[in-house]
Amino acid sequence: xxxxxxxxxxxxxxxxxxxxxxxxxxxxxxxxxxxxxxxxxxxxxxxxxxxxxxxxxxxxxxxxxxxxxxxxxxxxxxxxxxxxxxxxxxxxxxxxxxxxxxxxxxxxxxxxxxxxxxxxxxxxxxxxxxxxxxxxxxxxxxxxxxxxxxxxxxxxxxxxxxxxxxxxxxxxxxxxxxxxxxxxxxxxxxxxxxxxxxxxxxxxxxxxxxxxxxxxxxxxxxxxxxxxxxxxxxxxxxxxxxxxxxxxxxxxxxxxxxxxxxxxxxxxxx
Amino acid sequence: xxxxxxxxxxxxxxxxxxxxxxxxxxxxxxxxxxxxxxxxxxxxxxxxxxxxxxxxxxxxxxxxxxxxxxxxxxxxxxxxxxxxxxxxxxxxxxxxxxxxxxxxxxxxxxxxxxxxxxxxxxxxxxxxxxxxxxxxxxxxxxxxxxxxxxxxxxxxxxxxxxxxxxxxxxxxxxxxxxxxxxxxxxxxxxxxxxxxxxxxxxxxxxxxxxxxxxxxxxxxxxxxxxxxxxxxxxxxxxxxxxxxxxxxxxxxxxxxxxxxxxxxxxxxxxxxxxxxxxxxxxxxxxxxxxxxxxxxxxxxxxxxxxxxxxxxxxxxxxxxxxxxxxxxxxxxxxxxxxxxxxxxxxxxxxxxxxxxxxxxxxxxxx
Numbered sequence: 029x030x031x032x033x034x035x036x037x038x039x040x041x042x043x044x045x046x047x048x049x050x051x052x053x054x055x056x057x058x059x060x061x062x063x064x065x066x067x068x069x070x071x072x073x074x075x076x077x078x079x080x081x082x083x084x085x086x087x088x089x090x091x092x093x094x095x096x097x098x099x100x101x102x103x104x105x106x107x108x109x110x111x112x113x114x115x116x117x118x119x120x121x122x123x124x125x126x127x128x129x130x131x132x133x134x135x136x137x138x139x140x141x142x143x144x145x146x147x148x149x150x151x152x153x154x155x156x157x158x159x160x161x162x163x164x165x166x167x168x169x170x171x172x173x174x175x176x177x178x179x180x181x182x183x184x185x186x187x188x189x190x191x192x193x194x195x196x197x198x199x200x201x202x203x204x205x206x207x208x209x210x211x212x213x214x215x216x217x218x219x220x221x222x223x224x225x226x227x228x229x230x231x232x233x234x235x236x237x238x239x240x241x242x243x244x245x246x247x248x249x250x251x252x253x254x255x256x257x258x259x260x261x262x263x264x265x266x267x268x269x270x271x272x273x274x275x276x277x278x279x280x281x282x283x284x285x286x287x288x289x290x291x292x293x294x295x296x297x298x
Numbered sequence: 299x300x301x302x303x304x305x306x307x308x309x310x311x312x313x314x315x316x317x318x319x320x321x322x323x324x325x326x327x328x329x330x331x332x333x334x335x336x337x338x339x340x341x342x343x344x345x346x347x348x349x350x351x352x353x354x355x356x357x358x359x360x361x362x363x364x365x366x367x368x369x370x371x372x373x374x375x376x377x378x379x380x381x382x383x384x385x386x387x388x389x390x391x392x393x394x395x396x397x398x399x400x401x402x403x404x405x406x407x408x409x410x411x412x413x414x415x416x417x418x419x420x421x422x423x424x425x426x427x428x429x430x431x432x433x434x435x436x437x438x439x440x441x442x443x444x445x446x447x448x449x450x451x452x453x454x455x456x457x458x459x460x461x462x463x464x465x466x467x468x469x470x471x472x473x474x475x476x477x478x479x480x481x482x483x484x485x486x487x488x489x490x491x492x493x494x495x496x497x498x499x500x501x502x503x504x505x506x507x508x509x510x511x512x513x514x515x516x517x518x519x520x521x522x523x524x525x526x527x528x529x530x531x532x533x534x535x536x537x538x539x540x541x542x543x544x545x546x547x548x549x550x551x552x553x554x555x556x557x558x559x560x561x562x563x564x565x566x567x568x569x570x571x572x573x574x575x576x577x578x579x580x581x582x583x584x585x586x587x588x589x590x591x592x593x594x595x596x597x598x599x600x601x602x603x604x605x606x607x608x609x610x611x612x613x614x615x616x617x618x619x620x621x622x623x624x625x626x627x628x629x630x631x632x633x634x635x636x637x638x639x640x641x642x643x644x645x646x647x648x649x650x651x652x653x654x655x656x657x658x659x660x661x662x663x664x
Contacts, residue, residue, distance in 0.1 A: 084553050107559025114557075119549050120406030121604035126317025131550065134543055135559055144318070160317040183558065 033095035034193050035059045036081070036226060041089035043080050050076045051250045058243065060193030060226040063217055065237045068247030069271050074230045075115065077247065078199050081228070082112045094192055107135060110195035111183035115203070117176050119164055125151070125175050126160040132182035146185065150178040153216055155209060169204040177201060177213060187225025196220055198229035202236065214240045234288045238262060246270045262286040323608030326601060330615035334388070337619045341384045341626040346634045347375055383519035386527060387625045388618035390516070390584045393531045393576040395617025398591020399609055400538050403545035404569045405467065405478065408596060409654065412577045413588035415463055415482030417456050419489035421581035422512070424455025426493045429507050430500045445526050453530070453578030459485055460570045511585045515638050516625050523583045530579035535614060537572040541565055542606040549604065587640045589647020590617055596654060
């Protein structure tokens with residue numbers, strides 16, 4: 029298998045839910061070793077696009093994961109190639125943190141000691157070490173989100189198996205985290221990509237997107253408005269058009285990463 | 299003694315502190331198995347006639363000619379009355395408790411119980427339909443299925459109600475407690491009224507059968523009933539156990555379970571069929587025995603956690619223990635008469651259900 033084929037490729041994707049078109053004509057390619065981020069205003073179809081790619085909702089068009097059409101995977105195989113972090117997870121019964129994370133290891137051929145070690149390591153990565161025995165429902169929203177990420181990491185522990193990359197698909201992974209943990213979790217995603225895996229995520233924070241992404245997809249009203257590297261996409265006109273709001277991109281002297289402050293909105297300056 | 303009890307206990311407490319309740323759950327299952335043995339023995343010993351079950355068992359292979367008249371009487375009561383009844387109690391208890399646990403896992407809701415949400419009523423309608431129409435309209439069915447006709451009719455009734463409830467009570471994989479309970483009330487009422495209609499077609503003998511069956515009792519236990527019930531219940535329980543991992547993944551919701559590699563649609567279908575079969579088989583032999591399916595799994599989750607790999611076998615054992623003990627009490631309290639066992643389980647189970655409801659209301663606002 030050549031490097032060209034091991035990607036996540038989407039072409040002509042459209043999603044219609046009860047007669048309404050939510051996503052249309054989306055074509056892009058995400059590569060392993062890279063962090064690909066989808067941004068866009070509320071209701072622009074980001075989560076629906078992600079749902080189509082994870083096989084959660086029906087779609088028209090083609091989605092190829094590692095050169096294989098999504099529909100040709102049986103659920104078990106798909107679970108071994110990619111893991112999905114949902115936006116919200118509500119448990120139906122009181123589990124401990126350990127039991128939640130272990131759900132990500134259901135298919136892993138590991139003995140008990142290895143399972144416990146893996147759980148400990150995964151929790152350590154998301155800064156939840158030592159929380160194994162806590163009741164999941166007693167945790168704060170941000171802590172719960174990090175435990176879910178530990179579960180998802182356990183599912184695709186090795187970012188690359190042989191030549192075949194594995195994928196992390198994250199729907200707003202840092203939405204309820206404080207700034208330190210936002211950076212920490214994005215570091216985990218970055219690290220996964222650096223070790224050969226692929227990361228596709230939806231983010232709202234445009235500054236963290238600029239800091240961590242190799243590729244940025246901008247969605248607006250169900251279509252792909254732009255697809256490119258941060259420096260290609262982060263332009264005043266493009267970002268302003270995407271969010272229907274005048275925004276200005278700044279750059280620190282000598283710094284490469286563009287930033288964006290809400291106060292920079294035109295007409296709001298003191 | 300300390301080596302046998304204290305050390306494992308300390309290990310389990312340490313493991314549970316790390317969030318791993320599996321060792322505790324495994325020990326609980328062993329303890330429940332022992333309890334089941336004890337409950338069976340107690341039940342075999344109790345009843346209108348004093349019998350030493352152990353003594354009868356010790357001489358069970360002795361030829362009839364060597365027994366005194368009294369010993370022979372004891373053996374017949376033991377073999378033809380007590381033993382099938384205890385076996386039937388164990389089967390029905392296990393079936394009801396596991397049905398409850400599976401439904402709760404499937405609906406992602408600790409208040410789902412075959413009795414409360416109308417599955418038992420559906421099974422009841424199926425069974426009543428067969429009792430009354432078995433010699434007329436449904437005679438070909440009776441000829442085809444033989445002793446399985448009654449449980450199969452009950453199964454079909456239960457299956458109909460469960461699938462209907464699942465369609466009404468859940469949307470996007472989320473079940474609303476209120477919708478589910480209210481739909482259950484409506485479906486139960488509908489099933490009851492249809493049973494009422496059927497009564498107009500019944501003759502005296504059928505009416506007597508129906509009334510007796512409806513009270514909920516293990517009194518009519520026979521080896522034939524045990525065999526039919528065992529055949530259906532053991533398959534249903536095996537299917538339920540094979541779904542443990544899938545039901546565990548459902549803790550996270552349907553979409554997330556799919557992402558973990560579970561075939562969710564297949565899981566749901568198999569779970570519904572298994573629940574309908576187990577409930578149908580137990581309702582067919584014992585009538586309406588309520589609340590076992592909610593009390594047993596709930597108590598177990600409080601101690602060993604919700605992991606279905608342990609919850610389901612533990613539910614089967616504790617369900618069997620509870621039903622055997624309830625049946626024993628029902629035989630003793632008003633001896634020589636018998637209390638219908640359904641009255642006892644409801645007496646203990648209904649307040650328990652209210653307690654769970656109140657506790658949950660604080661958490662979720664229902």
